[in-house]
Amino acid sequence: MAHVCIHWFRKGLRLHDNPALMSALRGCQEIYPLFILDPCIHNKDTLGVNPWRFLMGALQDLDGSLRKLNSRLFVVRGKPQDVLPQLFREWGVSRITYEYDTEPYSRSRDRKVSELAKEHGVEVVYKISHTLHDIDRIIEENNGKAPLTYVRFQTVLKALGPPKRPIPAPTVQDMKDVKTQCLENHYGLPSLEELGHDLSCLQDALFPGGEEEALRRLEENMQRTGWVCSFEKPQTAPNSLSPSTTVLSPYVTFGCLSARTFWWRLSDVYQGKKHSAPPVSLHGQLLWREFYYTASVGVPNFDRMLDNPVCTQIDWDTNPEYLAAWREARTGFPFIDAVMTQLRREGWIHHLARHAVACFLTRGDLWISWEEGQKVFEELLLDGDWALNAGNWLWLSASAFFHQYFRVYSPVAFGKKTDKHGDYIKKYLPVLKKFPVEYIYEPWKAPLSVQKAAGCIVGKDYPSPIVEHDVISKKNIQRMKTSYAKRSQVVSESPQPKKGAKRKAPSVLDMLKNNNSKK
DNA sequence: TACTCCGTTGCAGCT
DNA sequence: AAGCTGCAACGGAGT
Numbered sequence: 001m002a003h004v005c006i007h008w009f010r011k012g013l014r015l016h017d018n019p020a021l022m023s024a025l026r027g028c029q030e031i032y033p034l035f036i037l038d039p040c041i042h043n044k045d046t047l048g049v050n051p052w053r054f055l056m057g058a059l060q061d062l063d064g065s066l067r068k069l070n071s072r073l074f075v076v077r078g079k080p081q082d083v084l085p086q087l088f089r090e091w092g093v094s095r096i097t098y099e100y101d102t103e104p105y106s107r108s109r110d111r112k113v114s115e116l117a118k119e120h121g122v123e124v125v126y127k128i129s130h131t132l133h134d135i136d137r138i139i140e141e142n143n144g145k146a147p148l149t150y151v152r153f154q155t156v157l158k159a160l161g162p163p164k165r166p167i168p169a170p171t172v173q174d175m176k177d178v179k180t181q182c183l184e185n186h187y188g189l190p191s192l193e194e195l196g197h198d199l200s201c202l203q204d205a206l207f208p209g210g211e212e213e214a215l216r217r218l219e220e221n222m223q224r225t226g227w228v229c230s231f232e233k234p235q236t237a238p239n240s241l242s243p244s245t246t247v248l249s250p251y252v253t254f255g256c257l258s259a260r261t262f263w264w265r266l267s268d269v270y271q272g273k274k275h276s277a278p279p280v281s282l283h284g285q286l287l288w289r290e291f292y293y294t295a296s297v298g299v300p301n302f303d304r305m306l307d308n309p310v311c312t313q314i315d316w317d318t319n320p321e322y323l324a325a326w327r328e329a330r331t332g333f334p335f336i337d338a339v340m341t342q343l344r345r346e347g348w349i350h351h352l353a354r355h356a357v358a359c360f361l362t363r364g365d366l367w368i369s370w371e372e373g374q375k376v377f378e379e380l381l382l383d384g385d386w387a388l389n390a391g392n393w394l395w396l397s398a399s400a401f402f403h404q405y406f407r408v409y410s411p412v413a414f415g416k417k418t419d420k421h422g423d424y425i426k427k428y429l430p431v432l433k434k435f436p437v438e439y440i441y442e443p444w445k446a447p448l449s450v451q452k453a454a455g456c457i458v459g460k461d462y463p464s465p466i467v468e469h470d471v472i473s474k475k476n477i478q479r480m481k482t483s484y485a486k487r488s489q490v491v492s493e494s495p496q497p498k499k500g501a502k503r504k505a506p507s508v509l510d511m512l513k514n515n516n517s518k519k
Numbered sequence: 520t521a522c523t524c525c526g527t528t529g530c531a532g533c534t
Numbered sequence: 535a536a537g538c539t540g541c542a543a544c545g546g547a548g549t
């Protein structure tokens with residue numbers, strides 16, 4: 001019997017390498033490609049204007065591509081568990097397909113939807129295509145635990161072999177027996193205004209959303225074979241005037257570009273040539289993504305400090321003034337403020353720029369919890385991927401994965417290495433553009449006469465630095481040392497085995513393992 | 520258990 | 535220019 005099918009797009013906003021969509025088309029007489037605007041995810045507080053616009057672009061592109069296949073995208077608003085049962089009845093649906101999503105919110109949502117589907121006699125089909133591998137298989141291969149080091153992660157992946165090859169997008173031929181009721185004037189695309197953002201200060205999108213742009217951008221980058229083969233992430237500049245990396249991350253985050261398509265396209269370029277290797281290569285970057293996805297599945301409460309077994313417990317300060325200064329680009333450190341300005345304005349900043357501002361907010365200078373930084377990044381980044389965002393904040397704050405807390409980024413020195421004239425600062429903070437090169441990273445050191453000549457008085461036209469970095473960073477290293485000392489105490493004080501008992505004291509790793517097997 | 524080795528991306532100062 | 539050292543010193547993983 002032929003099916004009436006909903007393919008539910010959530011991430012995976014693409015037609016290429018979309019196995020769940022292909023499953024929808026098999027034995028299907030009628031398809032409803034669907035996107036649900038979920039108030040829990042798509043709201044003004046958690047989704048800033050830039051990522052919202054990116055999503056709009058991606059949906060528009062998807063609708064256009066589906067129309068070329070004589071179909072369209074249907075957009076509805078509401079909680080999926082409320083909306084879907086109505087649509088099941090209204091459209092006479094017999095099957096729903098979607099891409100598997102590992103995020104905790106998505107998993108609980110999908111569990112509820114699965115139950116509702118069963119109640120309505122709707123078959124549920126889901127496929128793995130957001131990650132290179134089946135994340136649960138990686139954890140299984142590592143004895144039920146998420147690997148906590150990249151080296152270990154690579155060893156585990158070797159046992160699994162290379163990722164699956166991507167599959168092509170459906171063609172008109174694939175769709176020839178599949179109808180879509182077009183229902184024009186219903187289920188239309190959302191508008192940019194819909195979330196109620198202020199659009200007046202919005203500049204043209206540097207990175208427009210959508211699969212077409214994603215594949216164009218991929219090809220554009222892959223043409224530069226020498227650059228691709230010699231790519232080493234730590235050697236790329238955080239403060240070049242145009243991006244020094246691919247900026248494919250927003251497209252991978254929303255699934256406009258398949259990670260597997262990216263992986264195999266890189267393999268094509270590498271073929272027969274000498275090339276860089278993980279962790280620094282472009283393949284290595286995709287593996288970092290996979291690493292954090294695996295950790296986010298294997299570690300409970302991954303995006304929090306409390307009850308997160310891999311996260312060092314640190315006595316972060318509550319300091320709304322410092323936090324506001326950081327997020328609003330008025331710390332008085334031009335490099336930090338320029339990065340935060342670029343983030344807010346354009347929605348993308350280089351990975352090392354993220355390091356610099358993340359270190360500054362947390363263990364380096366302001367001693368504010370990484371969870372606060374995580375929220376700001378989540379709102380403003382085009383590539384605010386839940387697992388990567390949490391994982392990188394854990395890393396940078398030296399709360400997990402990375403432990404050399406005595407390596408502190410200098411808000412003055414770090415940027416100078418790759419932009420000694422401060423052109424990047426002048427681009428994003430034009431108020432400083434007349435400062436002489438020698439003061440551009442430290443304008444408060446300029447004599448008043450120089451400040452006057454530059455038309456910018458520090459403390460009036462541009463803020464004075466909110467902390468004394470050299471002093472505070474040394475103090476903070478000592479605070480880190482204290483937190484780490486407590487950490488090892490906690491581990492050694494964990495319950496000892498009773499005499500004669502075979503079981504060892506549960507370590508952090510055992511806790512992880514137990515949590516995982518309970519699932 | 521105790522030990523070594525090593526870790527995508529620190530900084531300042533030196534050669 | 536790239537690569538070393540001293541700074542004060544971490545944990546995970548393997549032996």
